[in-house]
Every structure is written in structure tokens, then in C-alpha cells.
Amino acid sequence: GENVEQHPSTLSVQEGDSAVIKCTYSDSASNYFPWYKQELGKGPQLIIDIRSNVGEKKDQRIAVTLNKTAKHFSLHITETQPEDSAVYFCAATLKAAGNKLTFGGGTRVLVKP
Amino acid sequence: DTAVSQTPKYLVTQMGNDKSIKCEQNLGHDTMYWYKQDSKKFLKIMFSYNNKELIINETVPNRFSPKSPDKAHLNLHINSLELGDSAVYFCASSQGTGGGVWEQFFGPGTRLTVL
Numbered sequence: 348g349e350n351v352e353q354h355p356s357t358l359s360v361q362e363g364d365s366a367v368i369k370c371t372y373s374d375s376a377s378n379y380f381p382w383y384k385q386e387l388g389k390g391p392q393l394i395i396d397i398r399s400n401v402g403e404k405k406d407q408r409i410a411v412t413l414n415k416t417a418k419h420f421s422l423h424i425t426e427t428q429p430e431d432s433a434v435y436f437c438a439a440t441l442k443a444a445g446n447k448l449t450f451g452g453g454t455r456v457l458v459k460p
Numbered sequence: 461d462t463a464v465s466q467t468p469k470y471l472v473t474q475m476g477n478d479k480s481i482k483c484e485q486n487l488g489h490d491t492m493y494w495y496k497q498d499s500k501k502f503l504k505i506m507f508s509y510n511n512k513e514l515i516i517n518e519t520v521p522n523r524f525s526p527k528s529p530d531k532a533h534l535n536l537h538i539n540s541l542e543l544g545d546s547a548v549y550f551c552a553s554s555q556g557t558g559g560g561v562w563e564q565f566f567g568p569g570t571r572l573t574v575l
Binding site: 393 | 464491500501502503504505508516550552554562563565566567568569
């Protein structure tokens with residue numbers, strides 16, 4: 348089955364700096380890669396996603412890049428703000444697997460004011 | 461309006477008891493899921509239903525039984541609760557499992573504590 352590795356597990360940045368989280372996946376047939384943000388006591392919330400036919404996607408301060416050959420994808424947050432502090436999860440899914448999401452282990456991001 | 465709702469939010473119970481968690485979505489989605497998040501925050505899928513039909517059933521003990529009375533509801537019943545069942549359980553829904561929109565919307569979670 349699919350296996351998703353996520354690094355780093357914790358990330359501390361100064362407000363205004365950039366944060367980068369990296370994920371690798373094992374199944375080359377995976378075709379959808381969402382990123383979720385989970386705030387304390389809440390459920391994961393989708394912040395951005397990318398499909399396998401696209402190499403990069405941007406939404407304001409958030410961007411995701413996908414390298415299908417290397418089987419890795421990354422989340423970039425620019426101009427970080429204290430409200431960006433949360434746990435971030437990457438995931439991968441296979442259409443053939445019934446839209447089953449396999450999550451990475453999560454990255455706890457702390458933005459210091 | 462809450463898109464995916466779960467009840468209860470907190471559940472504290474003794475080992476050996478039977479408990480249920482309810483989930484409802486008002487998004488008109490066809491597919492619903494149950495995920496388990498352990499103490500290390502690791503999220504893993506347990507079950508998925510599409511139009512009341514079970515389509516994903518991960519390696520989960522038989523003590524866990526999902527039930528979908530209609531496509532807007534997916535409940536999780538757990539028999540003979542064990543200490544290791546303590547976790548946060550998340551319900552989610554999506555438009556479908558095939559082509560089209562795959563975004564999954566998560567509920568707020570139910571924190572289960574087994575004493």
C-alpha cells in the first residue's frame with residue numbers, strides 16, 4: 348500500500364519567515380495530494396491540494412510543488428504569521444483505492460512573534 | 461452551518477463498555493469516512509462508505525462496526541472497549557470516490573478516553 352513520509356516533525360520559524368514541509372510517497376500511481384491544517388482541538392482542514400497533472404499550485408501565501416519523478420511534494424508558507432501555528436499534514440491518495448487518504452506523520456509548526 | 465458534525469465531542473468510559481459515535485454531514489456528499497488519530501497525532505483511515513455501501517475496511521478489530529442508515533449519516537459502534545481504543549475519532553465526507561472532486565471535509569472529532 349501507499350506510504351507517506353513527512354519532514355520535519357516540528358518546525359519553529361520567526362514571524363515573517365518562510366516555512367517548508369516536505370513529503371515523499373511510495374506509490375507512483377498516487378494522483379492527488381492534499382495538505383491539511385489542524386488547529387488545537389479541531390478537525391483537519393484542507394488548505395491546498397495538487398493533482399498529479401500539475402507541478403505547482405499557489406494560493407496567496409501558500410504554495411505546493413509536486414515532483415512525480417522523485418515522488419515528493421512540498422508545502423511552502425511565505426510571510427508566516429502567528430495564526431499559521433498548527434499541525435500540518437500531507438496526504439496522498441489513489442483513485443483506484445476508493446479515494447483512501449494516506450497521511451504523513453504531521454509537522455507541528457510554531458511561528459514566533 | 462456545520463458541514464460535518466459529530467456527537468459526542470468527548471466520551472469517557474470504562475473498559476469493556478460498548479459505545480457509539482454519531483456523524484452527520486449536510487453537504488450532500490456520497491462518501492463518508494472514519495479516521496482514528498492516536499496520541500502521536502497519526503491519522504489513519506478505518507472505514508469508508510459510499511451511498512451506504514462499505515468500500516474501505518482497513519485492518520480494524522471486529523469490535524468496531526460502522527453503520528450507515530443513509531448517505532448523510534455514518535455511525536461508529538465500538539464493542540468491549542479497550543485501553544488502546546483511546547484516541548480522537550474523525551468523521552469525514554467527500555463528493556465521491558472516483559473522478560471529480562476528492563476533497564474530504566472533516567468533522568471536529570470525538571475524543572474517546574477508555575479508563
